[in-house]
Amino acid sequence: MILKRLKIKGFRNLKPHSLEMAEGLHLLFGENGAGKTNFLESMNILMGWGPFRGKSVGDVPCWHVKDEKTFVWGAFEGEESLEAAVGILKKTVFKVGGKLSSASEMRNMVPSLSFLPEDMALVEGGPSRRRSFIDRLCAVLFPLYASTIYDYRRLLRQKKAALERRSNISLVNRVMAERAVWIWSCRTAALDLLRLGLNEAKELLPDEIDVSLVRGGTLGIDDPREDFWESIKAFKEKEELYRTSIVGPHRDEIKIASNGRGVGDFFSRGHRRRTALALMLAAGWAVERKLRKKPILLLDEVMAELDMEGREILVKMLESMKWQTFVTTAEDVTPFWPGEVWIVDKGKVSLMR
Numbered sequence: 001m002i003l004k005r006l007k008i009k010g011f012r013n014l015k016p017h018s019l020e021m022a023e024g025l026h027l028l029f030g031e032n033g034a035g036k037t038n039f040l041e042s043m044n045i046l047m048g049w050g051p052f053r054g055k056s057v058g059d060v061p062c063w064h065v066k067d068e069k070t071f072v073w074g075a076f077e078g079e080e081s082l083e084a085a086v087g088i089l090k091k092t093v094f095k096v097g098g099k100l101s102s103a104s105e106m107r108n109m110v111p112s113l114s115f116l117p118e119d120m121a122l123v124e125g126g127p128s129r130r131r132s133f134i135d136r137l138c139a140v141l142f143p144l145y146a147s148t149i150y151d152y153r154r155l156l157r158q159k160k161a162a163l164e165r166r167s168n169i170s171l172v173n174r175v176m177a178e179r180a181v182w183i184w185s186c187r188t189a190a191l192d193l194l195r196l197g198l199n200e201a202k203e204l205l206p207d208e209i210d211v212s213l214v215r216g217g218t219l220g221i222d223d224p225r226e227d228f229w230e231s232i233k234a235f236k237e238k239e240e241l242y243r244t245s246i247v248g249p250h251r252d253e254i255k256i257a258s259n260g261r262g263v264g265d266f267f268s269r270g271h272r273r274r275t276a277l278a279l280m281l282a283a284g285w286a287v288e289r290k291l292r293k294k295p296i297l298l299l300d301e302v303m304a305e306l307d308m309e310g311r312e313i314l315v316k317m318l319e320s321m322k323w324q325t326f327v328t329t330a331e332d333v334t335p336f337w338p339g340e341v342w343i344v345d346k347g348k349v350s351l352m353r
């Protein structure tokens with residue numbers, strides 16, 4: 001799908017806009033603090049994902065204009081056509097085709113993926129980044145995924161409280177087991193698709209890459225349900241001693257390996273960045289393959305640490321995927337950019353060519 005028209009009002013530092021957008025690649029070029037990330041974020045919120053990580057929706061309305069309504073409106077075309085609007089105050093209110101809707105409906109109707117500067121460190125550091133990446137992909141691929149994760153987290157809190165009180169946790173374990181097994185099945189299916197997608201992004205990769213799920217805190221028995229229950233049994237005392245939940249998807253690791261070794265440990269920094277971008281492209285491919293809809297990609301400052309060759313490969317691959325893609329940059333890469341170039345200056349977004 002593509003976002004054909006976009007209207008923005010009262011959104012952070014952005015001036016009111018009404019813009020026509022083409023398909024294909026879009027570069028948003030401007031100085032630091034110009035509003036490039038804000039512009040991507042407005043689309044991210046419209047497509048049901050909320051503000052970028054760590055930011056609160058209450059901070060979105062422009063600080064300088066009192067009592068102005070904050071909204072983002074978009075007309076999407078492609079596999080489906082629809083008009084959607086989101087009004088933002090302390091919360092977000094969605095309308096699709098004039099009728100009340102929700103963020104999760106938007107996420108399912110208009111598949112989109114965002115990739116932020118911190119995602120460039122996807123293959124290194126702790127597992128929570130990789131879980132967040134796979135969760136975002138699963139939330140696009142499987143309509144009930146986001147609500148199941150929400151439910152699972154609620155159960156985790158209940159289990160923790162029960163462990164603190166030293167009360168019986170067998171009932172909460174039983175309810176958790178169903179969610180845990182389902183989340184594992186979704187993550188496994190998403191990783192199967194990612195593996196196929198990585199074949200399409202080979203050019204970016206320095207070597208063969210494999211991705212696999214290591215179930216959190218389990219004994220690693222083949223059957224996930226048996227794995228859950230046997231591990232719960234095996235670690236019962238430990239859970240009670242530490243009063244924390246050891247077994248389950250909240251402790252999963254997504255292993256990214258090359259020739260059997262974790263790439264975080266031995267790929268160079270640049271090659272780790274390329275691997276992260278290859279995973280992002282593979283995720284887009286997975287969405288298109290499963291949903292038969294072209295995703296919209298929002299990429300914030302992803303070219304900053306790539307060498308010239310890496311940038312050229314990335315742009316060539318994005319061109320060949322034919323997804324509508326928005327890329328921000330503070331570096332002047334406009335001469336070799338093959339698509340539309342937008343200049344972002346003090347909150348004003350205008351088409352350069």
Ligand SMILES: Nc1ncnc2c1ncn2[C@@H]1O[C@H](COP(=O)(O)OP(=O)(O)OP(=O)(O)O)[C@@H](O)[C@H]1O
Binds near residue numbers: 013038
């Ligand atoms: N609610 C708000 N109202 C008005 N201005 C805001 C609001 N929230 C953030 N801003 C301002 O928006 C400005 C632009 O931020 P943004 O992150 O979009 O810049 P950017 O072009 O992506 O910059 P960089 O290249 O440094 O990443 C920031 O300077 C910030 O102070």
